[in-house]
């Protein structure tokens with residue numbers, strides 16, 4: 001792969017605030033057109049990383065290149081080619097979405113002849129066309145978030161930094177944002193750096209992920225490969241309620257427990273499912289459902305951190 005295919009490259013990137021290290025010797029490479037997930041719990045260093053990449057914060061040490069440029073020294077050039085959705089986007093509350101987008105289009109050099117078409121398209125994409133003339137101050141959190149995303153993408157940036165884009169959105173709005181992320185990457189070849197706590201979104205959307213903890217990458221790779229490495233041995237089975245005791249006896253050679261009036265959990269891998277099923281059927285247990293527990297990034301994350309509280313904190 002030629003180096004120009006890497007749009008983002010950091011080497012030992014470090015940022016301290018007083019004595020506190022927020023980003024600690026971070027090595028990241030993000031390829032053109034990929035959706036790269038930056039995962040981590042509160043305070044892991046995701047937002048600080050985005051600010052360093054976008055040149056609004058200088059590194060304490062190490063280096064960062066975006067399109068091969070230093071985003072602090074060449075901030076104006078870099079930021080024209082990137083879009084950013086921050087955690088708390090500042091919108092002009094007294095103005096309408098159309099006015100907000102118009103100001104931004106002007107600021108980011110969208111050609112005058114293009115502005116109306118782009119603003120209309122953005123309002124449609126993010127389901128804001130009907131409220132295009134209302135004041136933003138009357139909007140719900142989710143509507144503001146959709147407007148902020150529309151604004152971040154208005155100048156058709158090559159790289160998009162999205163900090164928790166679906167936070168505060170209802171499932172329908174969240175889906176429209178996630179669909180847009182897929183479209184930007186797969187259809188339009190844009191690069192997306194997605195900061196998220198939502199491990200399921202990351203698994204669905206990201207080509208690669210890096211899990212941050214205390215500013216360091218503790219794991220990185222393709223979501224499916226990470227999942228395979230941290231496979232959990234668990235098969236959930238639903239049987240007739242009267243057959244639970246019989247099922248527990250029949251499955252005695254496995255580690256098995258009743259998890260509900262008609263549910264069992266067996267400590268077994270996916271490859272053992274036929275054997276488990278055959279034992280149950282041999283014991284005349286009425287089996288209704290069998291679900292091998294597909295490992296998720298959540299399992300990966302918990303395996304690394306050891307405790308579930310780490311994510312919730």
Ligand SMILES: Nc1ncnc2c1ncn2[C@@H]1O[C@H](COP(=O)(O)OP(=O)(O)OP(=O)(O)O)[C@@H](O)[C@H]1O
Pocket residue numbers: 017020021022040041042043044045046047048049087
């Ligand atoms: N301007 C600042 N001054 C002092 N400390 C800061 C500053 N910005 C970030 N930090 C600290 O750096 C660490 C990383 O914060 P950061 O906001 O990057 O984490 P995050 O992963 O984005 O968390 P969250 O999911 O809560 O947004 C935290 O301990 C935070 O308190």
